[in-house]
Amino acid sequence: MSAETLPVATPAQVRAYARRLVLRHPWDLAGVLALHALAAVTGLVTPRLLGALVEDVRDGHADIDTTGLAIAGFVVVQGVLMRYAYLASAKLGERVLAELREEFVDRVLALPLSTVERAGTGDLVTRASRDVDTLSTSVRYAMPETLVAIVVGGFTVGALLLNGPLVALPALVAVPMLVAVMRWYLPRAHLGYLRENAAWSEIADGLTETVQGARTVEALGLAERRHERGDADIATSYKAERYTLRLRMVLFPVAELGFVLPVASTLLVGGLLYINDMATLAQVTAATLYAQQLIEPVDTVLSWLDELQLGGASLARLLGVGNVPPDRTPNGARPAGERLTARDVRYSYRPGHDVLHGVDLDLRPGERLAMVGPSGAGKSTLGRLLAGVDGPRSGEVTIGGVPLVELPLDDLRGHVSLVTQEHHVFRGTLRENLVMARAGASDDEIGQVLAAVDWDGPGLDTVVGSAGETLSPAQAQQLALARLILADPHTLVLDEATSLLDPRAARRLERSLAAVLDGRTVVAIAHRLHTAHDADRVAVVEDGRITELGTHDALIAQNGSYAALWTSWQR
Incomplete structure (x- = not known):
């Protein structure tokens, strides 16, 4: 089953955002338009001069040198104006693009983690890479070129009309045809490119799952199924791209015809008007040159129109990230203490399929609780709810009497944090990777934290992560634990947080952590039962329920599920 995709913004939202983004810089935009308008006006003088020159040549009193110098002067002025106009356009475009990227990053960081996980990495990665590149x-x-083309085209049409309305009409013969094909093309292209981008998301999601789960795929013999999923995703993408290609195969031939018709019509009709003394030779010449000049801006608009449709679809996908509703509604209440409690908690990843069934748990401040049980029993899911990553379907998880989903995220992380088996090492120095947990931490504090996790990796100024020194999985796990200690929340949920260390190193690290975390509440989801042996209480999770709860010795004496697990682990 494919992952859920993130929302897509509506066309109205895209248009409103584009207007807001552009109008943030009204003076810069006005300057760009003014420069392009001046460049367009200087470019329109040459056809008039050439038209007059042709008529003067016919009459036998042409001043070719003066006209040539004037044309050369206007061409030079136009070149200078175009240079500064394009420079101003590029600067404005880069500024707008930088703002859009920053806002997209803000939207992504504000996404609820549960939403990201349900959507899968493929959709978000495609939006953050392919859609951002397209935009x-x-x-x-596309936007500056189209803007320039519209300005130049508008002034050219104005010059045509000023030159003579009668000789201008033939140059506009293709307008109804182009308007009709645009009305047909634009709505279909928008939906088509949305489907095309969504198909790319599915491909990326499938490839990511296959690569990340390569060992599982190999162990369970799922290679053929993954091949079939990849083939199906590629077939869907192929079908979506074929659709947009068919749209372009209609658009571009009609557009090419629209380039030829105005020039031919102007020459033909203009010649008839001249023969009948309804237009001068200068007017016909200038109108023909203006019709020829119209080809470039119209061609530019149509050439970039396809890119703008693709960019609009990408913008809709980027803005759609902001349409994800928040998963918490802060009410301003402050916790009265650090007591973490779960009451009748139920949770489901799919409607109608609960994985937790009425869980009750009351953690005493400063208590160390170990959660054990078979794989798939719901331990990690319960841990996520206790850390406030997800909210329960029904029931509530509170700290100090306040539901976790009613605390702002920054406040929540000051009370409870989660460390899982999955860790990320950011590109930067080891020090930068650590102080993101608490800005302003001194080197002495960082050194104490690293000592607490038995750090044996590179020094603080070593660049790690992408393009830096590669940390082993065990070192990445130690780094994540060090961040957690530095963040200093009162309650910690450790989801097999030492699973990548060898048993002896894990045992030594857990003893070091116990000393550092003394006085804090710790929920340790464990697969090594020595963690349970050292805990104040042990919770056995089976089939989404806590079936046993008590001290290690008490549960051994009950001779139930935990005693069986302990006996099996001891062998």
Whole structure:
């Protein structure tokens, strides 16, 4: 079953956002438009001069040198104006693109973690990479070029009309045809490119799952199924791209015809008007040159129109990230203490399929609780709810009497944090990777934290992560634990947080952590039962329920599930 996709913004939202983004810089935009308008006006003088020159040549009193110098002067002025106009356009485009990227990052960071996990990494990665790159092309090139073309085209049409309304009409013969094909193309292209981008998300999601789960795929013999999933995703993408290709195969031939018709019509009709003394030779010449000049801006608009449609679809996907509703509604209440409690908690990943069934748990402040049980019993899910990552379907998880989902995220992390088996090492120095947990931490504090996790890796100024020194999985796990200690929450949920260490190193690390974390509440989801042996209480989770709860000795004496696990682990 494919993952859920993140929302997509509506066309109205995209248009409103584009207006807001552009109008943030009204003076810069006005400057760009003014420069392009001046460049367009200087470019329109040459056809008039050439038209007059042709008529003067016919009459035998042409001043070719003066006209040539004037044309050369206007061409030079136009070149200078175009240079500064494009420079101003590029600067404005980069500024707008930078703001859009920053806002996208803010939206992504505000996404509820549960939403990201349900959507899968493929959709989010595709939006953050392919959609951002596509939009970059639109903002850097398509939008400025189209804006320039519209300005130049508008002034050219104005010059045509001023030159003579009768000789201007033939140049506009292709307008109804182009308007009709645009009305047909635009709505279909928008939906088509949304489907195309969604298909790419499915491909990325499938590939990511296959790569990340390569060992599982190999162990369970799922290679053929993964191949079939990849083939199906590629077939869907192929079908989506074929659809947009068919749209372009209609658009571009009609557009090419629209380039030829105005010039031919102007020459033909203009010649008839001249023969009948309804237009001068200068007017016909200038109108033909203006019709020829119209080809470039119209061609530019149509050429970039496809890119703008693709960019619009990408923008809709980027803005759609902000349409995800928040998973918490802060009410301003402050916890009265650090007592973590779960009452009749139920949770489901799919409607109608609960994985937790009425769980009750009351953690005393400063208590160390170990959660054990078979794989798939719901331990990690319960740990996520106790850490406030997810909210329960029904029931509530509170700290100090306040539901976790009613605490702002920053406040929540000051009370309870989660460390899982999955860790990320950011590109930067080891010190930068650590102080993100608490800005302003001194080197002495960092050194104490590293000592607490038995750090045996590189020094604080060593660059780690992508393009830096590679940390082993065990070192990445130690780094995550060090961040957690530095963040200093009162309650910690450790989901097999030492599973990547060898048993002796894990045992030594847990003893060091116990000393550092003394006085804090710790929930340790464990697969090594020595963790349970050292805990104040042990909770046995089976089939989404806590079936046993008590001290290690008491549960051994009950001779139930925990006693069986302990006996099996001891062998």
